[in-house]
Amino acid sequence: MKDPERTKAAILKAAFQEVHRKGFHAASLGDILSRTALTKGALYHHFPNKDALGHALLDAIEQKIVERWLTPLQGKPDPVSALCEVISDAVNGLTVEEVELGCPLNNLAQEMSSLDEVFRIRVADVYSTWRDGIAAALADGQKRGTVAADIDPLNAAAFILASLAGCRGLAKNAKSSQLLRSCQRELTRYVQTLRG
Amino acid sequence: MKDPERTKAAILKAAFQEVHRKGFHAASLGDILSRTALTKGALYHHFPNKDALGHALLDAIEQKIVERWLTPLQGKPDPVSALCEVISDAVNGLTVEEVELGCPLNNLAQEMSSLDEVFRIRVADVYSTWRDGIAAALADGQKRGTVAADIDPLNAAAFILASLAGCRGLAKNAKSSQLLRSCQRELTRYVQTLRG
Amino acid sequence: MKDPERTKAAILKAAFQEVHRKGFHAASLGDILSRTALTKGALYHHFPNKDALGHALLDAIEQKIVERWLTPLQGKPDPVSALCEVISDAVNGLTVEEVELGCPLNNLAQEMSSLDEVFRIRVADVYSTWRDGIAAALADGQKRGTVAADIDPLNAAAFILASLAGCRGLAKNAKSSQLLRSCQRELTRYVQTLRG
Amino acid sequence: MKDPERTKAAILKAAFQEVHRKGFHAASLGDILSRTALTKGALYHHFPNKDALGHALLDAIEQKIVERWLTPLQGKPDPVSALCEVISDAVNGLTVEEVELGCPLNNLAQEMSSLDEVFRIRVADVYSTWRDGIAAALADGQKRGTVAADIDPLNAAAFILASLAGCRGLAKNAKSSQLLRSCQRELTRYVQTLRG
DNA sequence: ACATTCGGGACGGCCCGTTCCT
């Protein structure tokens, strides 16, 4: 019956789905709780307020990003190929629904950045670790000679992130995973230009 | 006193500012009207409801895009250079505030696409005309030989749009126009690869 | 149908009754509106929030005090007798319910003074005008020789107010109008000692 | 760790402070417990519900009143002087904070009397023992000839209580211990008129 | 017995988009 771990996880899962679908503002606590069998009391016990729930969401998102993007890149001798593969996996692993709902992190970034400074910084931190991880892989490649020496790893990494977010955003608006794939292909073309 | 044209324009301007700042959902009609000297009656005289106001906003946005992006591209013999210039103008012409608030069209796209189908399609239309305009310029360049023949103009145009939106989104979240410029430079690098 | 004056008055009347019965905190806006045929929207249109409603209540209370206490005292050659008469009228004019609910002003004073500084000062202002009115009558009596010259009008007035509030408070708790009358008689004895 | 006596006392002390400051309704159990290092479980082990906690508060208040008011009056040959002294001690012994928070008993009386009948009667009992104690002292004085024979001890005692409560209430609202002292002086004048 | 953690409902105040009547 009483399993706080499961309860908290259930709330977070429901919150993630609801926020992913409707955005943070439009996702009401009532709707989130309707997805679970829980009530306000349970939520209020685990989170002081809605914002804290949003922050916890970001923690989970950051964790997933590290798993799927940064870990696979570590220690690879040819970062360009590795990057293209990770991007390809990330894009092809998306369900139709995930394509149509867009990137959870970017959704939060666009919605909240100009509304809540705490939120904005929290999101920016996640983007930083993401970008730094890619940049580190590129810099490593530069040492090995597999990445062009004249590019700036940080700028390139930032652009890759930005493009990716933009591609998913465009595909979300168009409800077209075909468009997403087209954009991915163009992004891959760019990544290839980083090769040494 | 009673100048319906001016009234409607005033409402639209105030709505644009408020929606740009807070998003469509969070921009309340009350706040919008506070920016004018008008009351609810005036607003509901010109617009049947809040959604209609949002649609009118999109009309204005589309008009600006055509002016600043499509018109300058028409008939240019070297679309790649022209495109780089337009992009540069668009990025450098932004105020600090505009950087921090992000692209109005993309903001609406990300917020509303999964919430309101009418809105989504309306935004998608704007993106289509934007993309088609750039694609047409590229195709024209292919005929003239200034653009590589093996690229697909539509895909390239879509990627440019996506990257641009992503770059502004990242810069908005980071509150950094420096980041925006870095991303723009990388985008320019990509655009240059389209040259024939 | 649409009569803002009546609407506002209706809300104020209902709010007065509800607050008088349950106190400001315990009087919910829902209960107040249930006494009228109105909804949240009407209330929110006339008052920015619950506190403002409370302040408006105080305005109405102050007005009644001036009418029933200060006006009858003005220009009377024998303030002591006049005061005893006003007190007697005020006490005897109370219904059983009014006795059991206590003095509206004192109820608010006791409940809100340590919770809300704005409220406290607003109530203190009302008490000041009340006290000053009585003190002025006593000072006038001193000039005419009908009031003892060695008493301090302000202190005496304050004590009369305090005793009155205390008497009503005790009677409210005891649910006894008999107790109220007993106390009034003792208060009258005190007032008589002010005679010159 | 497990010391039920200390635990209960700690809860009562914290509850008294919190209720004194904010009133019974506004004093949340959470805030009360925050003053201790305890949790809800501890509270509900010792008290069935919030009301019971309030009743326990009244028990403690009654005890203090007997100590400070009734015991010092017993067997005094000159009750009028004794009374004036007790009043003076009670008023002068108050800290600034106690003046601004008002009389705990009267606070509860005014807030709860019309909301909860059990509470009302419980408070009325405390007032009765208080009043009866003073009345007994006055009646004793009448037998000794130190108190006027034509006054009714019960009525006089009730008025003294009422005035006292009223004075503290007025001073609380005005946040003025000077006002309290002024009122006390006038009350003393009244008490002196009871002398035989 | 004593104390903690967890969860349940129920409102409470605020605010919003909208309609109706001038």
Next chain:
DNA sequence: AGGAACGGGCCGTCCCGAATGT
């Protein structure tokens, strides 16, 4: 075009049992 009124929804928070140690 202005102003009044509507009705519903949202987040927060509160008082309280229930399950769980210790």
